[in-house]
Amino acid sequence: MGLRLHNTLTRRLEPFEPADPDRVGIYGCGPTIYGHAHIGNFRTFLFYDLLHRYLEWKGYGLHFVMNFTDVDDKTIGAAREAELTIAEYTEPFAEAILAEADALGMRRFDLYPRATAYVDRMIELVAALLEKGLAYTTADGSVFFDISAFPDYGKLSGKDLDQGRTGERVADDEYEKDDARDFALWKGVKPEDEEVGAAWDAPWGRGRPGWHLECSVMGMVEVGETLDLHLGGEDLIFPHHEGEIAQSEGATGKPFARIWLHVKHLRVEGEKMSKSLGNFITVRQLLDEGVSPAAIRHQLLSAQYRRELNFSRAGLEASEKAVTRLLDFRDRVARALDDSPGEEEGAATPPVPPLVAAARNARSAFEEAMDDDLNVSGGLGALFTFVSRGNSRLDEDAPLDPREGRAALELLDSLDQVLGVMELGSQARTVHDDELEAWVEDRIQARSEARKDRDWARADAIREELADRGIVLEDGADGTRWKRVGAAVGDRG
RNA sequence: GGCGCCGUGGCCAAGUGGUAAGGCAGAGGACUGCAAAUCCUUUAUCCCCGGUUCGAAUCCGGGCGGCGCCUCCA
Numbered sequence: 001m002g003l004r005l006h007n008t009l010t011r012r013l014e015p016f017e018p019a020d021p022d023r024v025g026i027y028g029c030g031p032t033i034y035g036h037a038h039i040g041n042f043r044t045f046l047f048y049d050l051l052h053r054y055l056e057w058k059g060y061g062l063h064f065v066m067n068f069t070d071v072d073d074k075t076i077g078a079a080r081e082a083e084l085t086i087a088e089y090t091e092p093f094a095e096a097i098l099a100e101a102d103a104l105g106m107r108r109f110d111l112y113p114r115a116t117a118y119v120d121r122m123i124e125l126v127a128a129l130l131e132k133g134l135a136y137t138t139a140d141g142s143v144f145f146d147i148s149a150f151p152d153y154g155k156l157s158g159k160d161l162d163q164g165r166t167g168e169r170v171a172d173d174e175y176e177k178d179d180a181r182d183f184a185l186w187k188g189v190k191p192e193d194e195e196v197g198a199a200w201d202a203p204w205g206r207g208r209p210g211w212h213l214e215c216s217v218m219g220m221v222e223v224g225e226t227l228d229l230h231l232g233g234e235d236l237i238f239p240h241h242e243g244e245i246a247q248s249e250g251a252t253g254k255p256f257a258r259i260w261l262h263v264k265h266l267r268v269e270g271e272k273m274s275k276s277l278g279n280f281i282t283v284r285q286l287l288d289e290g291v292s293p294a295a296i297r298h299q300l301l302s303a304q305y306r307r308e309l310n311f312s313r314a315g316l317e318a319s320e321k322a323v324t325r326l327l328d329f330r331d332r333v334a335r336a337l338d339d340s341p342g343e344e345e346g347a348a349t350p351p352v353p354p355l356v357a358a359a360r361n362a363r364s365a366f367e368e369a370m371d372d373d374l375n376v377s378g379g380l381g382a383l384f385t386f387v388s389r390g391n392s393r394l395d396e397d398a399p400l401d402p403r404e405g406r407a408a409l410e411l412l413d414s415l416d417q418v419l420g421v422m423e424l425g426s427q428a429r430t431v432h433d434d435e436l437e438a439w440v441e442d443r444i445q446a447r448s449e450a451r452k453d454r455d456w457a458r459a460d461a462i463r464e465e466l467a468d469r470g471i472v473l474e475d476g477a478d479g480t481r482w483k484r485v486g487a488a489v490g491d492r493g
Numbered sequence: 494g495g496c497g498c499c500g501u502g503g504c505c506a507a508g509u510g511g512u513a514a515g516g517c518a519g520a521g522g523a524c525u526g527c528a529a530a531u532c533c534u535u536u537a538u539c540c541c542c543g544g545u546u547c548g549a550a551u552c553c554g555g556g557c558g559g560c561g562c563c564u565c566c567a
Binding site for chain 1: 495496497498504506507508514515516517518524525526527528531532533559560561562563564566
């Protein structure tokens with residue numbers, strides 16, 4: 001069984017069959033960069049990252065593109081207020097988002113195109129649609145897509161356009177168009193557009209591209225006329241992706257994407273995240289508070305992308321603990337492997353040791369879950385089941401067979417190529433501060449002496465002192481070990 | 494009004510026909526000077542009512558409850 005994905009277009013699970021497995025073309029709708037990205041954006045982007053990592057893990061070669069939308073109404077409005085051009089205004093946000101993506105352990109995609117760099121190609125596409133009679137111009141220099149000329153319009157979102165309230169909310173749109181449901185390919189210039197450098201010349205008049213047009217063009221130019229996968233948040237199904245289909249397929253006559261994936265919106269503490277509720281949380285805020293990136297990543301990835309996910313402080317704490325359990329286990333295996341006896345030359349090959357078999361099972365259970373529409377909860381379950389088995393095995397008296405230690409580490413590292421939580425967590429654990437490290441070692445030495453003298457009060461005081469600095473001690477048969485624990489969650493003073 | 498999703502232990506969450514993975518939290522125990530980590534034990538009428546079936550959390554019907562989208566918010 002290979003990977004199967006839920007295609008919004010057919011509303012069914014479909015086998016993933018890219019045209020060229022060595023170059024799978026993927027386009028994900030990225031953020032509009034008029035402000036800082038919030039954690040909802042990052043649920044979507046982390047899903048892209050999970051997909052990216054999983055497909056690479058499965059051996060596919062990818063060409064993965066995520067755009068930055070750097071021109072739209074809000075961007076123009078914000079740039080005007082800041083008295084900057086849209087280019088000046090947006091670029092810092094693009095950089096901030098990439099920095100946050102890095103902080104959350106996202107691997108870089110192949111390309112992050114900015115819409116404004118593709119205006120020439122957008123004009124070409126509009127010209128083609130006008131040529132084909134799928135679009136019309138208006139007196140103010142705008143161009144609209146004529147949905148009545150494109151029978152497939154509505155196929156992605158499943159809308160019956162002759163019914164319901166579709167179009168109701170835009171009946172008073174300031175642009176004149178034949179049908180309220182027609183959407184803008186090109187918006188005739190307004191004075192405020194010129195102020196911020198958001199206007200370009202086109203054969204039918206000066207103006208700026210419509211939102212849907214941008215993604216159609218970046219997708220087709222950078223990935224191809226038919227994408228293997230097109231990704232986005234669930235809110236984009238209509239009208240954004242419906243519009244992209246109309247424009248792209250209207251122009252090329254080819255399917256724009258084989259499979260459409262849509263990520264469900266995140267909730268925050270049980271509520272919809274919105275500015276009016278005042279519960280907008282940015283990744284930047286969380287990081288500044290000292291919340292561990294691994295906990296954020298774990299929580300945002302912990303539910304399957306089409307399931308409801310509620311982001312909460314309590315959940316962050318649970319995630320922090322879960323990642324800690326993984327890291328502790330990995331460290332424990334690594335130590336046990338160091339201590340395990342070397343291979344005996346010429347020894348008869350014993351049967352498969354228990355942990356080797358468990359690792360094998362875990363790997364296949366993980367892959368089976370992930371193949372089922374990226375069921376990451378099931379995948380994490382497989383990983384943690386292995387951790388329990390491994391800890392039990394390490395508690396046994398029988399020394400660890402080196403093959404077991406290696407199989408366990410290989411498994412952990414392999415699954416983390418996909419999950420990326422241990423790599424983030426272990427970064428946070430690594431102390432880069434020689435001075436601190438020396439101090440900790442010194443304190444541990446002092447405590448050991450106190451313990452030797454059975455001066456428990458002093459020993460405990462030292463342990464407390466270390467705990468205040470985020471250092472946790474573990475006394476073992478072979479001495480005292482220490483580790484740095486993740487930043488406190490929700491502890492804002 | 495249209496289209497769609499969801500309802501599993503204290504919290505989060507897999508499982509879509511053969512009597513319930515996993516994480517967090519709680520209780521008891523082992524280990525420890527005490528801890529930490531780890532292990533063991535322990536906590537589920539799977540929203541309700543019908544139906545199909547030898548058998549349903551899983552399929553069908555009807556309720557109840559929560560949620561999303563319906564023109565520019567990932």
